[in-house]
Amino acid sequence: MTPRSARRTPRTLRLAGAGAAALLALTACSSSDSDSGAAGSDASALSSSKLSGTVNVFAAASLKESFTTLGKEFEKAHPGTKVTFNFGGSDTLAASITSGAGADVFAAASPKTMKIVTAAGDASGAPATFVRNQLEIATLPGNPDKIASLKDLTKSGLKVVLCDKEVPCGAAAQKALDASSLKLTPVSYEQDVKSALTKVELKEADAAVVYKTDVKAAGDKVAGVEFPESADAVNDYPIALLKDAPNAATAQAFIELVRSAEGQKVLTAAGFLTP
Template identity: 85%
Template sequence: MTRSARRTRRTSRTLQVAGAGAAALLALSACSSDSGSSDASGKPSASGSKELSGTVTVFAAASLKESFTTLGKDFEKAHPGTKVTFSFGGSDSLAASITGGAPADVFAAASPKTMAIVTDKKDAVGTPATFVRNQLEIATLPGNPDKVASLKDLTKSGLKVVLCDKTVPCGAAAQKALDASDLKLTPVSYEQDVKSALTKVELKEADAAVVYKTDVKAAGDKVEGVEFPESAKAVNDYPIALLKDAPNTETAKAFIALVQSAEGQQVLTEAGFLKP
């Protein structure tokens, strides 16, 4: 073999090795790019975002039972792998449970005053947002046999009337309406939440109760509703807040977002709530 031929052969071999090295380098670079979850800025990409999961525990005013139960099912359907559990009751009792250390993610109260029990203890994150309002109505027996037509009619002798306890938002609102009309009413019982007051009428243990319009609507033909003008002076704002020690913060935020969304507001409006 001539010296010129040997030189040509060595050059060809060198070029083959260099080409193979470049190809390997390109393949390695492509693998590194595909396996990473960061963009050019070094921040996680959208594809690497964590999906919602786990249980969200919501403490909510009793009057929210029907609408929140519906929203809970909608949330679970939209986010497979999540579960929404509820504790419904008087807002004051729920607030006391939260400040006492009960584990919960979200609190939806029937008045700013009961929400303040939680915020004053620094147990909520940020400023609670008002998401709906609610107005009072008189619930009577079906057909309204006692011919109740006004708030004043509830003071008739012999009429068995039930009110929510004054520490509960519906009870405080009822007292505010009575005071605005200079009326004094002694009920046969004070109930710890609005559903308990309504149940007394449904079971015919009382002739009438002052509850929310939403509760009258939810009861259907079990009671009859009577509107009264003084209720306009005692409309309750409903605030909602993420709790400081929420076990499932991100999923809780998503549930609150659903409540405030157009979809959530439609469910609440159909239940009889007023827009904030």
């Protein structure tokens, strides 16, 4: 190597070092951009997995107030979702489901009516009991007929309403009457518990055998009379995701809310019993 060549070597090394530094910086930026892109991709995937769409819930009429509250809470917690309800007699709802009604969730007022759906193969997995409910006598405000027991409902001239025997509240009432060896001929049999209660609210009947939750929800429109025989006719309420649920993921999330501590708090506040 000539002396001249030797003099140029430090400058050449400095240039090479600068180039290497630049290359490292570029590589770092490229890596950072790649990581940022991956994070963005993960965030996008997370966003796309968020719950959305409508959940159609078929539920026993006695669940109307508490489920409506839970539906609003669910929508608030999951923007972009909507919970719609079809409340009615559990037997009627079960028949609709087995006939192909487009529902995601079924919450029944008795295992017997839920079995209609499971036997037809329309439930996805085993139903779970989430609450229980007990009967109570609803009377006119102030209880002017002085009704104090189930036996008092058999008094001559008293207009009493019962749920249809195929409806869970009607089956439970009949069970209590049979256990007490009482015969009662109502002025009408109603298709769901809300219809039976309405007869008393409108003063079209003197009394009705309904659920404690319905008496509580009615406020001062009726008076409630407890009777010991109701302890032998407590109904379990099962809930299930339906096999062909149009929005299964969001429906399952709603079921989880119903069964959660938060959901149970709403239900017990309405008068339901824990499973």
